Amino acid sequence: MSIASFSKTIVAAALVFSAIGATASFAGEALPETCVVNGDKFSEHNNPPVKVSHEGESISVCCKKCARKFEKSPEKYIKAYREELAKEGKSKAQAAK
Numbered sequence: 254m255s256i257a258s259f260s261k262t263i264v265a266a267a268l269v270f271s272a273i274g275a276t277a278s279f280a281g282e283a284l285p286e287t288c289v290v291n292g293d294k295f296s297e298h299n300n301p302p303v304k305v306s307h308e309g310e311s312i313s314v315c316c317k318k319c320a321r322k323f324e325k326s327p328e329k330y331i332k333a334y335r336e337e338l339a340k341e342g343k344s345k346a347q348a349a350k
């Protein structure tokens with residue numbers, strides 16, 4: 254293998270890794286700026302968001318109280334979270350135009 258083709262392989266591998274990294278952070282980070290449990294904006298809270306997870310999906314809620322509520326009915330809040338993500342995705346796509 255020549256040095257040129259070797260470095261091309263490295264670049265390709267780096268691209269694949271960065272793509273995976275972007276996907277992982279998209280799935281792991283809570284994109285909505287509001288708590289799915291009580292609708293509070295994270296920015297209006299003094300405390301950092303609390304991470305909760307359900308079936309491998311992790312989301313952030315605004316406080317420990319909400320985390321406890323989330324744990325009581327995760328399906329409900331995960332659904333709300335997904336709807337919120339879909340909404341944000343749409344509004345971001347519109348803003349980009």
Ligand SMILES: [Zn+2]
Nearest residue numbers: 288315316319
């Ligand atoms: Zn809260």
